[in-house]
Amino acid sequence: MPKHSSLSQRGQTAQNTVLRIDFEVFFEAMHNWYHPEDNPGGAITLNIAENRLSWHLLRDKMQQISREHDIPDWVASYTSAMGAPEFREALAGFMGRFLTGCPIDPEQLGLSAGATATIEVSSWILGDPGDVAVFPAPCYPVYKQDIGNKGGLERYDLVTHHELSDIQNGPVLDIPHLEEALRDIQAQGKRFRMLVLTSPDNPTGGVYSKDKLEAIADWCIEGEIHLVVNEIYGLSLINTEHPELVADYSKNTPYTSFAQLMQEKESEYLHLWYAMSKDMGASGFRVGVVYSFNYPFLEAFNNLNAPHMVSNHTQWLFQQVLGDHDFMEKYIQHNQAALTESYLVVIRSLRKLQIPYAPARGSLFVWLDLSEYLSEQSQEAENKFWMDVYKKTGILLTPGEGFGHSKRGQFRLVYSCVTKEELEVAMERLEEYLL
Ligand SMILES: Cc1ncc(COP(=O)(O)O)c(C=O)c1O
The missing domain is CATH 3.90.1150.10 (Aspartate Aminotransferase, domain 1)
Known part of the structure; x- marks a missing residue:
């Protein structure tokens, strides 16, 4: 230096x-x-x-929209820091039908410029500097910067297995692992503030079953630890019944969105992240989403998110794309x-x-x-x-x-x-x- x-x-x-x-x-x-x-x-x-x-499909659709529709006037003006109401409505409809399998209230969605910004703003609101966020290992490397650069949270890599053969049926994270991490973090004089799961997972591709998610969610709620499930790959699913692949999957673990559990529990400690980057192959458009039942969190998000808002033109374009359910x-x-x-x-x-x-x-x-x-x-x-x-x-x-x-x-x-x-x-x- x-x-x-x-x-x-x-x-x-x-x-x-x-x-x-x-x-x-x-x-x-x-x-x-x-x-x-x-x-x-x-x-x-x-x-x-x-x-x-x-x-190519998304590009053609967007070009068709641009040819056939006038850009509405609201696109040129400021809008809600949570995201334009018109877009949040379309996004909620899309998520409910295709991702979560349960209706989503647009008022519980907040939009930032990509998952990166959504993770950064969420961590800033949920944790204080020096707080610890736990990630089952291996995990998406850039989480470290997303939670740390601005929010000052520390990443804790929770190793639940050593050999790949242990995760043939998906993630093996269980309550005893979390208890151990909690003891370890507390012994260092720190606070276990947040647990982040990625489902389907980056990099392993595994998914968490609904039962597993429920047990983990209950443990987090009881311990007043925020649990965020990142479903950025929620629609990027492999056909596990393909004849050449089926033998790899001895256990039937269908992907279930965490939103369903969130609606059952209505807890201020449960949150979900999503984005257009992976499932829609549109990382360059920078659209990220947080869904939460924590209303003070959503208010804080509204007050903090101005530097991270998604361009209105992008919101308008995706409103048209996601609103066309036949296309989707x-x-x-x-x-x-x-x-x-x-x-x-x-x-x-x-x-x-x-x-x-x-x-x-x-x-x-x-x-x-x-x-x-x-x-x-x-x-x-x-x-x-x-x-x-x-x-x-x-x-x-x-x-x-x-x-x-x-x-x-x-x-x-x-x-x-x-x-x-x-x-x-x-x-x-x-x-x-x-x-
Ligand atoms: C798990 C996970 N979260 C977040 C991101 C960042 O996504 P975005 O491009 O929407 O910021 C990625 C990108 O690789 C990812 O894999």
Whole structure:
């Protein structure tokens, strides 16, 4: 750090803390992108959680809306910091019909610019600096910054298993794990303030059953701990009955939205996050949502959210898209079929190579165990292997570092951020490298 800085202490910390360790390589790879004729040896990045498989449908729909509708006057003006009432109404209708399976009151929704902003504002309101938010490991690495950068909450990685074989049927988080984390956090003189679950999960693709969610929710309510379930991948579901996949799922754990339990409990300690980024493949539009029965929380959100509001034009556009339920039905069907097809491309290769993976029920990922290829069980060996894969194959996986798990050699592969054809090339190269 330089001796003199014109920045604040926190500004200097920000200056010296990278958002993601794989970003630099990612941008380098983007300049050398694969093309079957022009650049057949080019890079194929499988590290960013994006879904490009259905964008053509959404793009056509948005272009049609822009052609056929005048932009309403309210779009040019300020609107509620919770989100435009017109959009929240359409969003509530969409969520109730397609995501939650129970009616959603638009007054209980707050919108920010993407899930990132929603998580940041929510954490700021629910916790104080130094409070602890618990995440079952492995978890989405950027949660650390989302809860910490502004809100000052600390991330606690709760390791519930070491081997991938333990999570073949989904997450194994249970009350004894939470009790132990609570004791540990209290012993450090800190407060266990928030538990965050991601369902379907990033990176494992597992989902929490309704019974499990209920037991955890009751434990949190009793202990006055906020429980937030992030359902950002709620409609990105794999067809677990596909003949080539069905054998991977011995236990039937259908995805159930947490909203149903929230409505049964009506507790101020239960909340849900959602966004347009993954299920709609629209991360660039920046639309995130929080749903809560905590009315003081919603008031605070309204008072704090002005810097994070979603553009009215985006709200208007999505109001039209989500309000067309026939379109949404077709979109979701197409998207889930495309996700399943691409997921299969990866699974076929992994089976051939006998590489352990966590069978996913949803999300855009395969969480795989390449530990047997490491020279030793260390972070250094893991990073070295990750870079070697990239250098020799052009394939960029998400490095395991940052997911907070105990076992080295596990990586996340995103199968939806490239076309199926590009993914096939990537898996062929990976097979060649690993064989
Ligand atoms: C679990 C989870 N939450 C939040 C985000 C951030 O989403 P957004 O682009 O809407 O900010 C991601 C993106 O990868 C994610 O996987």
